[in-house]
Amino acid sequence: MDAPNGFWAQAQRDPGRTVLVAPDGEEWSAARLHAECNRITHGLGAAGLREGDAFATVLPNGPQFIAAYLAAAQSGLYMVPVNHHLVGPEIAWILSDSGAKVLIAHARFADTARAAADEAELAHGRRYSVGQSEGFRPYDELLDGHAPEPPADRTSGWVMNYTSGTTGRPRGIRRPLTGKRPEETHLGGFLGIFGIKPFDDNVHLVCSPLYHTAVLQFAAAALHIGHQLVVMDKWEPEEMLRLIDRYRCTHTHMVPTQFHRLLALPDETRAAYDVSSMRHAIHGAAPCPDHVKRAMIEWWGSCVEEYYAASEGGGAFATAEDWLKKPGTVGKAWPISELAVFDDDGNRLGAGELGTVYMKMSTGGFSYHKDESKTRRNRIGDFFTVGDLGCLDEDGYLFLRDRKIDMIISGGVNIYPAEIEAALLTHPAVADAAAFGVPHDDWGEEVKAVVEPAPGHEPGPELAEEILAHCAGRLAGYKCPKTVDFTNEMPRDPNGKLYKRRLRAPYWEEQERPL
DSSP states (O other), X not given: XXXXXXXXXXXXXXXXXXXXXXXXXXXXXXXXXXXXXXXXXHHHHHTTOOTTOEEEEEOOSSHHHHHHHHHHHTBTOEXXXXXXXXXXXXXXXXXXXXXXXXXXXXXXXXXXXXXXXXHTTOOGGGEEEESOOTTSEEHHHHHTTOXXXXXXXXXXXXXXXXXXXXXSXXXXXXXXXXXXXXXXXXXXXXXXXXXXXXXXXXXXXXXXXXXXXXXXXXXXXXXXXXXXEEEOSSOOHHHHHHHHHHHTOOEEEEOHHHHHXXXXXXXXXXXXXXXXXXXEEEEOSSOOOHHHHHHHHHHHXXXXXXXXXETTEEEEEEOHHHHHHSTTEEEEEOTTEEEEEEOTTSOBOOTTOOEEEEEEESSOOOEETTOHHHHHHTEETTEEOOSEXXXXXXXXXXXXXXXXXXXXXXXXXXXXXXXXXXXXXXXXTEEEEEEEEEEETTTEEEEEEEEEEOXXXXXXXXXXXXXXXXXXXXXXXXXXXXXXXXXXXXXXXXXXXXXXXXXXXXXXXXXXXXX
């Protein structure tokens, strides 16, 4: 079946169809979601926003988030989704840097959003809150008095995501506006890369925060090709299984941390839910340890698939069959992408040679907002990089090692933390783990492990010795952590991305090291 011409056309053809199940279980029809996005479009126009302007959101997963995305996509505006786990000054930086002229927040995050808006000097009349919040106008005032019909002069807008900031100040990824109608530019065809077809009784489960680039892109693409969205607000492993069973969900976007926590459920809990409807459990965003991937394939079968991409673009894709044939691979290049590996001098490397991974997209370019030097620095011709190290094999399959910035250099030897972290996670007392380099007078760096203990395991010297002995049986001596520290909770965002510099920084306070 051909891809339908985007959500807007579907809503007019079949307004009564349920297109979204909200976190509270409320069902939204196509007509209702269409009317909401149209009212937002008109409301932003009445607030003075014009083509090329930006508005920001600090929202949880839910219908308002999706409606705001649809409004931007048909009004020539940039939507800037803000990670609501950030603190006030971090959000203020994004508001100021993006030039956002309106902020739509949720009452749940009102205190942080208010402090950020004050610091960014955003006018009080341009702040709206879903739910009552002091210092914000009610969200309904943005919609009130505006027609539920689409505007006459519809033109494509984009989402301007900000990079996670794991290595410094986040930067907006800004793509040029096309001037075309939204029906010509929506990204519904993106899911075809993974073999996901329009309609086909597909149900997409949104189980991670929509402010993340990939999560929103997967959800939006699914909506545009006729799939119902089932939206989770806060991810819980058993609740995910319940929703898959209840709504017969067929595909979702996941991260390895979620796999790890699903596998930690008791056998009787896992057996209580039917997940056989799943056709595509696509994971990315972080390395997945081999034993975790194998366990998920044994449980969920061939639907467990992997991709490699970044907010800037992608990428590679590996089916379960690909991965079992070539364990550790993140796949081959997408049809709309090209992969290459270069050395530090800009020379393209051959099969099996380790270097920096670069990508090139055929769908258009981007620039880092207000940071032309970073845009140029991360490019070789039309290729760009986000700093990952890896190699391509003779068949074109990509294997990643680590981010260049995370590589440990000890005694002149390169050590890759992902391999160490995978070994740590095989210990039953380890719920989460990170490895990184800390200062050493003779070697330059030595390997430090930080561990989040699993429930029922007490952190302390005895557990540390047990973990070190465990690693000694699985890793070469130079790769083994020399010491283990413990933390109550690893600093990850809900998409599984680890803010490693927050862990590493205290150990380097007296010395300079690029973060």
